[in-house]
Amino acid sequence: xxxxxxxxxxxxxxxxxxxxxxxxxxxxxxxxxxxxxxxxxxxxxxxxxxxxxxxxxxxxxxxxxxxxxxxxxxxxxxxxxxxxxxxxxxxxxxxxxxxxxxxxxxxxxxxxxxxxxxxxxxxxxxxxxxxxxxxxxxxxxxxxxxxxxxxxxxxxxxxxxxxxxxxxxxxxxxxxxxxxxxxxxxxxxxxxxxxxxxxxxxxxxxxxxxxxxxxxxxxxxxxxxxxxxxxxxxxxxxxxxxxxxxxxxxxxxxxxxxxxxxxxxxxxxxxxxxxxxxxxxxxxxxxxxxxxxxxxxxxxxxxxxxxxxxxxxxxxxxxxxxxxxxxxxxxxxxxxxxxxxxxxxxxxxxxxxxxxxxxxxxxxxxxxxxxxxxxxxxxxxxxxxxxxxxxxxxxxxxxxxxxxxxxxxxxxxxxxxxxxxxxxxxxxxxxxxxxxxxxxxxxxxxxxxxxxxxxx
Ligand code: FCB
Numbered sequence: 001x002x003x004x005x006x007x008x009x010x011x012x013x014x015x016x017x018x019x020x021x022x023x024x025x026x027x028x029x030x031x032x033x034x035x036x037x038x039x040x041x042x043x044x045x046x047x048x049x050x051x052x053x054x055x056x057x058x059x060x061x062x063x064x065x066x067x068x069x070x071x072x073x074x075x076x077x078x079x080x081x082x083x084x085x086x087x088x089x090x091x092x093x094x095x096x097x098x099x100x101x102x103x104x105x106x107x108x109x110x111x112x113x114x115x116x117x118x119x120x121x122x123x124x125x126x127x128x129x130x131x132x133x134x135x136x137x138x139x140x141x142x143x144x145x146x147x148x149x150x151x152x153x154x155x156x157x158x159x160x161x162x163x164x165x166x167x168x169x170x171x172x173x174x175x176x177x178x179x180x181x182x183x184x185x186x187x188x189x190x191x192x193x194x195x196x197x198x199x200x201x202x203x204x205x206x207x208x209x210x211x212x213x214x215x216x217x218x219x220x221x222x223x224x225x226x227x228x229x230x231x232x233x234x235x236x237x238x239x240x241x242x243x244x245x246x247x248x249x250x251x252x253x254x255x256x257x258x259x260x261x262x263x264x265x266x267x268x269x270x271x272x273x274x275x276x277x278x279x280x281x282x283x284x285x286x287x288x289x290x291x292x293x294x295x296x297x298x299x300x301x302x303x304x305x306x307x308x309x310x311x312x313x314x315x316x317x318x319x320x321x322x323x324x325x326x327x328x329x330x331x332x333x334x335x336x337x338x339x340x341x342x343x344x345x346x347x348x349x350x351x352x353x354x355x356x357x358x359x360x361x362x363x364x365x366x367x368x369x370x371x372x373x374x375x376x377x378x379x380x381x382x383x384x385x386x387x388x389x390x391x392x393x394x395x396x397x398x399x400x401x402x403x404x405x406x407x408x409x410x411x412x413x414x415x416x417x418x419x420x421x422x423x424x425x426x427x428x429x430x431x432x433x434x435x436x437x438x439x440x441x442x443x444x445x446x447x448x449x450x451x452x453x454x455x456x
Contacts, residue, residue, distance in 0.1 A: 004391050005451045011402025012447040013075035015359050017121035019051045020411040024058035028096035031087025033123035038181035049417025055409045056432050061104050069111040071440055072447045076113050077404045079121035082146055089125035090142045098153050105157050116160035119147055129182050134193035140200035147204035155212030162297055163204050166222040167197035168246055179415055187272035192280045198253055202288035220297030220358045221250050225341040226304040232317035234308035242306055255350045256290035297358030300339045302332040330363040330420055336385035343393040354401045360386050361406035363420040374426045374437035387452055
């Protein structure tokens, strides 16, 4: 048996998002969000599931914080529902909405758990969508006002802030593919949305810093390492394109390098952008987006192996890489080395002062057995291997400050509804009973010892 130790003070935690767990969507003055509208539109989510009740966390947050304390979590990453705080996106502040988050933060601090707050985890107030949504510059301005209100209220107690969660998913799934709220399929709108998401981040950072001195402020991207399936030029092009589309499109402007020229050229050729390129970019925008942050949050789930669709398979070189690892119930390949790859790449190429894994986890449907326990050995193994990959990255000099497991509770998994269970705690959605799964009990030991045990 060997043991690997994590750095002193490593922030072990778990992550959640407001719409996925809170429920209580009609209570205490909360306004409608794009996810309420989307989930209530027939055909948009698995079997019409909605977040109306979800984990009922809004009413049970004290019990949930007690659960976190029992697991020994050092930090908890949650998101704030914009329509609870500002029901129409701008203007009037809804005090009961803010009270909820004050209560949650106080409960966490009382339990010795450091709160990490995400301002935007996809639940845009519907009123702002009706006025144009993220493709409109005014939404970026509204976000700054919202960030100001929240950081003034909580800035004395919350010391870790994330502006946005996964702007790639918001723009691509929400405005290009239409698989997420608001369900729009318009490439030009998606590109404008991506710019305004990043711009709103850049504008909000100094405001949050002013209201919450001594805090760490950053943004979270979902990054996936991509590799060509063979050494052919065609597969290399396919890989470069996907990497540009999902990774560099967001990393490059955040670290002062403008939008990647190859991807801009692609969008011009496809007609998604006019010949002049990103016309929504105004003077000063790129400087604002490249504001220095304290950390970059990375959400990692799987990798991409790219095979060209431009040439017939028979003309392509034989595959040398196969995405043939075991699959989770979400059909994502289990590929722990990808976490090491993406952490070291971001560290060496972009050099954020600090990194956090703000999400990593797996969907497995294991249910309580006759003994009343949930033996989710595959999730436990998944986490163990990914923690090891993070450890190797730390050994190579990556300044990784913490790791947030996705997710605390089984919850509303967006378009998949309740069909995918990512929690380390089982939730019975009929009774709202919670049962920590084997992975949670194992994680408790990892946190307590700040180390992993390796069996040879
Ligand atoms: C991420 C989201 C999170 C959850 C996981 C599975 O993209 O940030 O809310 O849905 O995927």
